[in-house]
Each structure stands twice: as structure tokens, then as C-alpha cells.
Amino acid sequence: MPGHKRNPGAEPLAQTMAIDITEIDGFDDLHNASGIIKEAQERAAALYGSEECRYLVNGSTAGVLAAVSAVLCGRDKPFILAGKGSHISLYHAAYLNDAAIDTLWERRISSRGVNIPGVADPGDVKEHLEQASAGGLLPAAVFVTDPNYYGVVADTCEIVRIAHGYGVPVIVDAAHGAHFGFKDMPGSAVQAGADLVIMSVHKTLPCLTQTALLHMQGELIRKDIAYRFLRIYQTSSPSYVLMSSIESGLKTMADGDGWSGRLLTFRQRIREGAKDLEHLTILPDDIAGDPCKLVISTIESSISGYELHRRLLEEYALQAEMADTDNVVLIITGMDTEEGISRLAKALKEIDGSIGAGMASCMANASEMPRPSALMTIREAWDAPSEPVPLSEAAGRVCADMIVPYPPGTPALVPGEQIDRESVAFLETLIAEGCEIRGIDENGFVHVIM
Numbered sequence: 284m285p286g287h288k289r290n291p292g293a294e295p296l297a298q299t300m301a302i303d304i305t306e307i308d309g310f311d312d313l314h315n316a317s318g319i320i321k322e323a324q325e326r327a328a329a330l331y332g333s334e335e336c337r338y339l340v341n342g343s344t345a346g347v348l349a350a351v352s353a354v355l356c357g358r359d360k361p362f363i364l365a366g367k368g369s370h371i372s373l374y375h376a377a378y379l380n381d382a383a384i385d386t387l388w389e390r391r392i393s394s395r396g397v398n399i400p401g402v403a404d405p406g407d408v409k410e411h412l413e414q415a416s417a418g419g420l421l422p423a424a425v426f427v428t429d430p431n432y433y434g435v436v437a438d439t440c441e442i443v444r445i446a447h448g449y450g451v452p453v454i455v456d457a458a459h460g461a462h463f464g465f466k467d468m469p470g471s472a473v474q475a476g477a478d479l480v481i482m483s484v485h486k487t488l489p490c491l492t493q494t495a496l497l498h499m500q501g502e503l504i505r506k507d508i509a510y511r512f513l514r515i516y517q518t519s520s521p522s523y524v525l526m527s528s529i530e531s532g533l534k535t536m537a538d539g540d541g542w543s544g545r546l547l548t549f550r551q552r553i554r555e556g557a558k559d560l561e562h563l564t565i566l567p568d569d570i571a572g573d574p575c576k577l578v579i580s581t582i583e584s585s586i587s588g589y590e591l592h593r594r595l596l597e598e599y600a601l602q603a604e605m606a607d608t609d610n611v612v613l614i615i616t617g618m619d620t621e622e623g624i625s626r627l628a629k630a631l632k633e634i635d636g637s638i639g640a641g642m643a644s645c646m647a648n649a650s651e652m653p654r655p656s657a658l659m660t661i662r663e664a665w666d667a668p669s670e671p672v673p674l675s676e677a678a679g680r681v682c683a684d685m686i687v688p689y690p691p692g693t694p695a696l697v698p699g700e701q702i703d704r705e706s707v708a709f710l711e712t713l714i715a716e717g718c719e720i721r722g723i724d725e726n727g728f729v730h731v732i733m
């Protein structure tokens with residue numbers, strides 16, 4: 284293996300195939316690293332300042348599954364304190380481990396001209412842990428996302444301080460924050476002292492899709508069990524193409540080749556170009572502090588985020604990362620081009636000049652998202668007999684499937700939650716805006732427990 288035999292005739296991927304090997308002699312084994320992969324992982328740990336780091340070739344998804352499974356492993360009545368806005372992999376981990384979730388409701392950041400999901404609040408973490416401690420059963424871990432998809436940065440230092448005060452480890456889904464901790468970037472979750480930190484290097488660093496890292500530190504977690512789960516959830520044929528891309532991407536960052544400087548210059552250039560926008564607003568750093576995220580609010584304009592997303596793509600060939608009713612989120616990095624950044628600045632100016640003021644979307648007034656109650660664990664509900672019903676008639680029933688607006692891939696409803704009227708209205712708004720929602724079929728049916 285591999286079957287292509289690194290044959291240069293295998294166009295168009297011949298160059299990739301040339302480095303696509305398996306665990307041949309002298310090339311180590313990701314699942315039992317003792318040679319070049321071990322050394323590369325040690326360099327990654329040193330770069331971020333963690334005790335141990337593992338390369339992931341199945342994305343942050345595998346890291347989240349392994350980290351959560353590791354903290355839940357061997358527990359009676361396992362449960363985890365986790366942000367509602369967590370990526371779906373957190374919910375999949377809860378399903379696989381039949382764990383309950385104590386939901387940490389992130390507050391939305393919603394003021395004049397701004398409506399985006401916030402991050403976990405340390406005060407809320409404290410309140411949940413105090414209650415759990417009083418009840419005599421602490422969660423296996425606190426699970427938070429930092430930064431979130433919209434570039435909002437959490438106070439992970441404080442969350443770690445609070446959780447560690449109860450002897451509870453903290454898992455940080457830093458899928459969007461692999462650049463944190465580098466020169467001129469915000470501090471990383473590793474620096475904040477989190478016990479398990481997962482980073483998708485493919486999202487913001489110059490690394491191939493699917494590449495990610497799992498950092499581990501401290502005595503509150505069992506690293507050997509985390510490795511066990513990495514062996515379970517990751518392929519037994521880790522791609523050397525992916526692993527070498529992690530190594531070279533991290534080398535680029537370690538060499539300080541100007542990645543941060545370029546990113547900050549690009550960001551500044553777009554901000555300067557956006558100074559005179561009348562209707563569109565680029566959210567300021569004190570709201571969306573991740574330098575790789577540009578969040579453009581359409582709230583005070585006559586168009587929705589979806590419409591802006593469409594116009595950027597169709598009129599300017601600019602592919603935004605995602606849109607919701609009120610925002611477009613773009614990712615910029617130190618690998619963007621001068622031309623692309625200029626095109627974006629020009630596009631924003633021209634689109635702004637072509638639209639009017641107003642309140643395009645009905646979501647603009649929704650300061651809080653629905654808060655459905657969980658009546659069963661995800662495992663109990665997902666495995667139970669279910670039936671399809673029209674979404675419009677689903678209020679009061681128990682959800683039997685993941686209902687996930689894409690992107691960002693954060694479930695609006697998970698199996699076991701009682702579908703409330705607010706959730707139905709919220710989902711109907713998204714459908715009317717043309718958002719893709721997994722878990723609702725083309726006829727508008729959702730699965731509920733029979």
C-alpha cells in the first residue's frame with residue numbers, strides 16, 4: 284500500500300502521491316509514535332507550550348470525540364457541562380458515551396447593530412459547578428468553545444481557574460483558534476491552562492483539510508485514555524500527506540515568516556476601506572477579537588446576511604465562510620493575497636453603496652435563542668422508535684434527531700430535547716431565509732419520539 288505506488292504517471296495528483304506513504308520502515312506510526320512522528324509532535328507541543336500534543340488526521344472532530352470520551356470513561360452516570368453552541372461532535376461524543384449534558388447557555392451579543400452568538404461566561408460556569416457540587420455530583424469536565432465561529436473570544440483563563448477550583452478539567456474546542464498564542468495573536472487556551480485543547484490547524488493555518496491537534500496537560504486528565512480513544516476514532520491508516528502538512532504548516536508559524544504581520548495588515552486595510560460604509564458594519568475587535576474573522580453585520584441594511592453572502596460570491600467571486608440572517612463571516616489569514624483583500628474591500632464599498640438602510644431580517648430583534656429542555660439523554664432519544672411529523676406540528680414532542688443549521692454546524696435541537704414553540708419559530712425563520720438545515724426533510728418533517 285498505497286495502491287498508486289507513488290507512480291509519477293498518476294496525474295493530476297502525482298506530486299501528492301510522491302509523499303503518500305504508509306508506516307514503512309523508518310517512518311514511524313502515528314498510533315505508536317517513537318521516531319519522526321513523535322519528534323514532530325514534541326515540536327508541536329513545544330511550539331504551543333503544552334505538555335503533550337497529538338497530530339490528528341480526522342479533524343478536530345476526532346479530537347473532540349477522544350477528549351470527551353476520555354473524561355467520561357469509567358464514570359457512573361456520566362455528564363458534562365457544555366456550551367449549547369458546541370459543535371455537533373460534542374453531541375456525538377455524548378451519544379457514544381450515553382452521557383447527559385448540563386447545558387451552559389451562551390448569551391447572545393446583541394445590541395444596536397450586533398446580533399451574534401456569544402461564548403461561555405465564567406460566572407455561569409461557576410453557578411453550574413456550585414450547584415453540581417451542592418448536589419454531590421460534579422461534571423466529568425467543562426467543555427467550552429474558544430474562539431467561536433464568529434470570532435468571539437472567551438475568558439478561558441477564568442473558566443479554567445474556576446473549574447480547577449472544583450477539581451474539574453476543562454476541554455476547549457479551539458478548532459478556530461490554532462493561530463492563537465502566536466506573535467500578536469490573542470492568548471491560546473493552552474496558555475490559559477486548559478487540560479485538553481483541540482485545534483483545527485486546517486481552518487486558519489497553512490495546513491490541509493482534516494488536519495488538527497490535540498493538546499494535553501495537567502494531572503486532571505488521563506492522557507493514556509485519551510490516546511486509547513484517538514486509536515478508536517482515527518483511521519488506522521493515517522495519511523502522511525496530512526501529517527507532513529501539519530509539520531510544514533507549524534514550521535511556517537514557528538519561523539515567524541510574517542504570517543501574523545500580513546494578517547494584521549490585511550485586516551487593517553479592510554477596516555480602513557470600511558470606514559465610510561453606511562449600512563454594513565464590520566464588528567469591532569472588542570466584540571469579535573479573533574484576527575482571522577471578519578464579521579460583517581447587515582442588521583442596519585436592507586439586505587440579509589444570506590443576500591450579502593450571495594452577492595459577494597456571484598458578483599465578486601469571494602467565498603465567505605458562512606452567513607446567517609444578520610451576518611456574513613469571512614476568514615482571512617496570513618496566506619490571503621493582496622488582490623483578494625483589495626477585491627473584498629472594493630466589494631464591501633460597492634455593495635454598501637447599492638443597498639439601503641433598514642431592518643432586513645426578523646432575527647435582528649431576537650436577543651436570545653430558544654432554550655429547549657432536555658428530557659432524555661441523546662442516546663435514549665436517538666435510539667428510541669421515532670416518527671416524522673411536520674415541523675409546524677412538532678411543538679411539545681421530544682426531538683429524535685439532530686436538527687442542525689449548516690453552517691455553523693451547531694445543533695438547534697438535539698435528540699431528547701422537548702421541541703418548544705420558540706424553536707419551531709426560529710427554525711421556520713431560518714428555512715424562509717434559505718438556510719440549509721440537516722434533520723428537516725424536503726417536505727418540512729422532523730423526527731420525534733413515538
Ligand SMILES: Cc1ncc(COP(=O)(O)O)c(C=O)c1O
Binds near residue numbers: 370483493
Ligand atoms: C467549533 C468547531 N469545533 C469542531 C469542528 C470540527 O472540526 P473539523 O472539521 O476539523 O473536524 C468545527 C468544524 O467546523 C467547529 O466549527
